[in-house]
Amino acid sequence: MDLETISARLTDLQAAGLEAIAAASDPMELEAVQVAYLGRRGELKTLLGGIGGLPAEDRPRVGAIGNRVREALEAALQGRQVELEGAALDDRLAREAVDVTLPGRPFRRGSLHPLIETNREIARIFGQFGFVVYEGPEVETDVRNFQALNIPPDHPARDLWDTLYTDVPGHLLRTHTSPGQIHVMQQTAPPIRALLPGRCFRYEAVDASHGFEFFQVEGLMVDEGTTMADLRGLLDAFAHAMFGRARPTRFRPGYYPFTEPSVAFDVQCVVCDGAGCPSCKRTGWMTILGAGMVHPVVLRNGGLDPERYQGFAFGLGTDRIAILRYGINDIRMFLENDLRFLEQF
Amino acid sequence: MRVPLAWLRDYVDVDLEAEALADRLTLLGMEVQAVERRGSDWHRIVVGELLSVEPHPGSDHLLLTRVRIGDAEPLLTVLTGASNVAAGQRVPVAVPGAVLPGGRRIDVTRMVGIESQGMLCSGDELGLTTDADGILILPGDAPVGRRMAELFGDVILDVDVKPNRGDALSLLGLAREVAAATGGRIRWPEIVLDEQGTPTAEHLSVDVTDPRLCPRFVGRWVDGFVVGASPLHVQARLTAAGVRPVSNVVDASNYVMLELGKPTHTFDAAAIADGRIVVRPARAGERLETLDHVTRELTPETLVIADARGPVGLAGVMGGAQSEVGDATSAIVIESAVFDPVSIRRTARRFALQSEASLRFEKGQETRLARIGADRVAQLVVAWAGGRAAPGRVDTAPAEPAPVRLPFRPSRVTRLLGAPIEADEMRALLARVEVPTEAARPGDEVPIAVGAPGIRLDEEAARDALVAIVPTHRRDLEIEADVAEEVARIRGYDRIPGRLPETPMPVFRPDPRRAVDAVRDVLAGRGLNEVVTHALVGPADHARLGIPGDDAAIIRVTNPLSVEHSQLRRSLLPGLVRVLVENERQRRADIGCFEVGHVHDLVDGVPREEAMLGVLLAGDQGGAAWNQAARPADLWEARGLVESLCTRLGVAVREAAAPSSVAPYEHPGRTAVLRAADPAGNLLDLGRVFEPHPRYLEAAEARASHVAVALVSLDALQAALPRSQRYAPFPRVPAVERDLAVVVAESRPAGEVAGTIREAAAPLLRELRLFDVYHGAPLAQGERSLAFRLTLQAEGRTLTDEEIDAAVARIVEALGSRLGARIRS
Numbered sequence A: 001m002d003l004e005t006i007s008a009r010l011t012d013l014q015a016a017g018l019e020a021i022a023a024a025s026d027p028m029e030l031e032a033v034q035v036a037y038l039g040r041r042g043e044l045k046t047l048l049g050g051i052g053g054l055p056a057e058d059r060p061r062v063g064a065i066g067n068r069v070r071e072a073l074e075a076a077l078q079g080r081q082v083e084l085e086g087a088a089l090d091d092r093l094a095r096e097a098v099d100v101t102l103p104g105r106p107f108r109r110g111s112l113h114p115l116i117e118t119n120r121e122i123a124r125i126f127g128q129f130g131f132v133v134y135e136g137p138e139v140e141t142d143v144r145n146f147q148a149l150n151i152p153p154d155h156p157a158r159d160l161w162d163t164l165y166t167d168v169p170g171h172l173l174r175t176h177t178s179p180g181q182i183h184v185m186q187q188t189a190p191p192i193r194a195l196l197p198g199r200c201f202r203y204e205a206v207d208a209s210h211g212f213e214f215f216q217v218e219g220l221m222v223d224e225g226t227t228m229a230d231l232r233g234l235l236d237a238f239a240h241a242m243f244g245r246a247r248p249t250r251f252r253p254g255y256y257p258f259t260e261p262s263v264a265f266d267v268q269c270v271v272c273d274g275a276g277c278p279s280c281k282r283t284g285w286m287t288i289l290g291a292g293m294v295h296p297v298v299l300r301n302g303g304l305d306p307e308r309y310q311g312f313a314f315g316l317g318t319d320r321i322a323i324l325r326y327g328i329n330d331i332r333m334f335l336e337n338d339l340r341f342l343e344q345f
Numbered sequence B: 001m002r003v004p005l006a007w008l009r010d011y012v013d014v015d016l017e018a019e020a021l022a023d024r025l026t027l028l029g030m031e032v033q034a035v036e037r038r039g040s041d042w043h044r045i046v047v048g049e050l051l052s053v054e055p056h057p058g059s060d061h062l063l064l065t066r067v068r069i070g071d072a073e074p075l076l077t078v079l080t081g082a083s084n085v086a087a088g089q090r091v092p093v094a095v096p097g098a099v100l101p102g103g104r105r106i107d108v109t110r111m112v113g114i115e116s117q118g119m120l121c122s123g124d125e126l127g128l129t130t131d132a133d134g135i136l137i138l139p140g141d142a143p144v145g146r147r148m149a150e151l152f153g154d155v156i157l158d159v160d161v162k163p164n165r166g167d168a169l170s171l172l173g174l175a176r177e178v179a180a181a182t183g184g185r186i187r188w189p190e191i192v193l194d195e196q197g198t199p200t201a202e203h204l205s206v207d208v209t210d211p212r213l214c215p216r217f218v219g220r221w222v223d224g225f226v227v228g229a230s231p232l233h234v235q236a237r238l239t240a241a242g243v244r245p246v247s248n249v250v251d252a253s254n255y256v257m258l259e260l261g262k263p264t265h266t267f268d269a270a271a272i273a274d275g276r277i278v279v280r281p282a283r284a285g286e287r288l289e290t291l292d293h294v295t296r297e298l299t300p301e302t303l304v305i306a307d308a309r310g311p312v313g314l315a316g317v318m319g320g321a322q323s324e325v326g327d328a329t330s331a332i333v334i335e336s337a338v339f340d341p342v343s344i345r346r347t348a349r350r351f352a353l354q355s356e357a358s359l360r361f362e363k364g365q366e367t368r369l370a371r372i373g374a375d376r377v378a379q380l381v382v383a384w385a386g387g388r389a390a391p392g393r394v395d396t397a398p399a400e401p402a403p404v405r406l407p408f409r410p411s412r413v414t415r416l417l418g419a420p421i422e423a424d425e426m427r428a429l430l431a432r433v434e435v436p437t438e439a440a441r442p443g444d445e446v447p448i449a450v451g452a453p454g455i456r457l458d459e460e461a462a463r464d465a466l467v468a469i470v471p472t473h474r475r476d477l478e479i480e481a482d483v484a485e486e487v488a489r490i491r492g493y494d495r496i497p498g499r500l501p502e503t504p505m506p507v508f509r510p511d512p513r514r515a516v517d518a519v520r521d522v523l524a525g526r527g528l529n530e531v532v533t534h535a536l537v538g539p540a541d542h543a544r545l546g547i548p549g550d551d552a553a554i555i556r557v558t559n560p561l562s563v564e565h566s567q568l569r570r571s572l573l574p575g576l577v578r579v580l581v582e583n584e585r586q587r588r589a590d591i592g593c594f595e596v597g598h599v600h601d602l603v604d605g606v607p608r609e610e611a612m613l614g615v616l617l618a619g620d621q622g623g624a625a626w627n628q629a630a631r632p633a634d635l636w637e638a639r640g641l642v643e644s645l646c647t648r649l650g651v652a653v654r655e656a657a658a659p660s661s662v663a664p665y666e667h668p669g670r671t672a673v674l675r676a677a678d679p680a681g682n683l684l685d686l687g688r689v690f691e692p693h694p695r696y697l698e699a700a701e702a703r704a705s706h707v708a709v710a711l712v713s714l715d716a717l718q719a720a721l722p723r724s725q726r727y728a729p730f731p732r733v734p735a736v737e738r739d740l741a742v743v744v745a746e747s748r749p750a751g752e753v754a755g756t757i758r759e760a761a762a763p764l765l766r767e768l769r770l771f772d773v774y775h776g777a778p779l780a781q782g783e784r785s786l787a788f789r790l791t792l793q794a795e796g797r798t799l800t801d802e803e804i805d806a807a808v809a810r811i812v813e814a815l816g817s818r819l820g821a822r823i824r825s
């Protein structure tokens, strides 16, 4: 064979190789092509093995041509391999396609009870003003629930609390969280800023706005200089935090035997914005809590000197706040535990 | 208290619109709860004159009347079923097109062949009186054709008078408040008596055995009157105020109670033997038939009005039936007394007879009103029923107390209110409620709290102090703080400036609810719904738990609203099961809910409360869907939930064991006690997880077949909380895993096997996980294989194969020798 013949055959080989590479339709075929052309017994090796008969000066030239052919084939092989792998992956991904409109895996939606969460929100708001949480018992003594709060036995003000009594002598179900005032004063020295959330009980027929079990939060602040102006400022801050900055409030006289002066605190009706509606009995206002300056007798019963110490207490109806906060129209929903209700919180 | 404005105007000028007046009173502490307009629902009801009244030709019980309703109006023919009408009378006529209260329309109707052009109205139909049988006969000078609403319409304020202001439970008392709000003055009714005949003292004697129970008794005698109906305007006023008109004599007593706030009673004088009255405690065994015709057994705690023969009335609460004023009564004894408030309150409550009168007595009575009230009733009886008031009164305590001096320090008032108010302004404000002031004197004592010594004023302090001269009707003004309230009230609470406190902050206190809130957050995050159920449950709930009705540890309510809510719960379970049952009724069977609440019991006579967490899982817990199967609730679900919750709080559940005994509501084979260690290392019971006994679920009417419950003591959990959270360095050398399949008797608890492995492999064991449980061939009957994965690791170095093999050998040896176990390879 002469140089020309070999060169021509190398060129043919390259063309045929490239064609075979392009025709390979999967990695296996491609590998077979590689073995056939570039393998140890492949066509290129075989062809170049025959250059021993060429003149010595032609051999490097043939070698160079052979190298170009190898490089061309190798490059083509690699390109074709990337192509084929990409196609295979595309193919797999195409097969893996799903109906993305099928629903996601269901996770249960948990919920926290609106009453307890309202208590927590109240504690969070007053917490910003330094109020800390205490707890008192649900079964109270008549002494702490009434007598220590300046409500002696047979006092007409007892009619304000329809009481559930127990068969344990001297014990009743607390009608309000106010006995907590005594607990706190007896265990803590002023300055006091305390909150007492809890469940309360009354002898009360159940309707849309009353229940025999309900929740309250008691607040108590006592030191040497706490005034009624502080009470008003804090209650305003609370109302604004709970019902929005723009909601007007009203501070008016109330009556509790354990506060003097006593206060009723109203916010503008959240249903009608003050225009008057059945929810606010057409007054435009809703009373959200009772409050007042701690009565000197109560301070004394708490072990404090009423000439030195003064302060305020308030009692918030959690149910009432929650009703206004969430727009609930029936207090009975709270203890019915219907999942259709609970799942909204 | 219901306040008809037209009546109120007898005592004070009111220039304000009703709503504005209501606002002013509310801001003064006399909360107006409703404003009612009587007559606003009377449409086309006018005054008519009956020109003729004849029998209906076709009916025995209908009358045919011709009615004039105005000169320009045609005469009307109106039929009526009432029999009290006569020609010449003026009556309310609902003309065709009229609407009555309640929305009832009146049109032209035919009755037995004759057309009726409207209707004659009864007092009851208009809400003016309570007489529903007869037509309301109007005064002879009622202007024909005028709208009834113009003549008899009124505005009624419903005022919530607080218990400390018994003085304001009257029109005069509220007139005082109106005057304070408007700066006006009140007008007392003119009380003049034309006394005639034998003096009262010759008709009547009164003996009070215990003046503490009856500090004053004023009696009067009136005779020669005729019992009948009160004048229409009186009946209308009483009806508007919510008191039922009875007769002119009884109405006079009720009228005075509403007018002055002074309850009085009128006895038929003929029923009082010899005119001799004794006020005394009842004797054991005495009985009295009261006005409501109930015969009551009396006890010595009951104060009675008696004559020589026995009780004739319950003092301050209700009169006796025997001495009731009736049509035949021709002489009365007027009782106008002051009684001990506590005694009256107890009697009224004992007999469930709280009345307008007893409510006023309970709040305490002004002494002088006993005299004024007696005179006023006598005056009104004579005015409305005729007759003579006997001269003079019988009075057991004619001396009347003077106003009380109440020293106070304006500076202290200012300090309490946080509003700068000058002393002069305080004096002016107090003057508006008839409380004059004067300068204090050295030695005056400022009352701080009733029953405690006051602050004695020295010369310097007295210079800045004042004395309020409290009129006898203001029994609520007793201490310095009361004066502060009165000043703030009259000045207006709205004028107290709001500010944020500048006083020192309290010391830090950990939030006792932190752990509880963490528990709630974790469980809600796991998809559970928080519930709040009743703390009061019923005996049936406890009986289902196996707690008998007479169990000594149950705390019972002695005056329950219903049996279903008569006992304090000893477990959260009944409430949680009720949540399940109620939601099953709404076709919601897959439930995961929890409650945080107290359970109660009585320990050695002392109530004890424990904070508990209750979890109830029912039905599918995994969320069955198109791509996953359901995971029915079971013991493992509940246990895993509690364990993950504890781990989150840093508490490791050390032990889960079958309990030594199970409750009747627990599945005997599917109940576990969970135990954790407190920071000192003591094991404590956290609570129980269980599947409820099928019989329990059935009895509670729950339908679910897969239910699991956890009842965990939050007090125990709190005690197990780590005191602090510390980082523990973890070994950086590789860990080795070995799997062991342990074949043991089926009866051997897995917890025991795991415990044995833990003990034998310590201290190299980092983690032990049970990953498979296998029964069946090739294992023998009664055997099972428990497959554990052990993670072994040493601190600071890589374990050698020899060390690992030695550890495994130790484990295998321990399992074999202690539990008779072998290893399956």
Ligand SMILES: [Zn+2]
Pocket: A269, A270, A271, A272, A273, A274, A275, A276, A277, A278, A279, A280, A281, A282, A284, A285
């Ligand atoms: Zn409203």
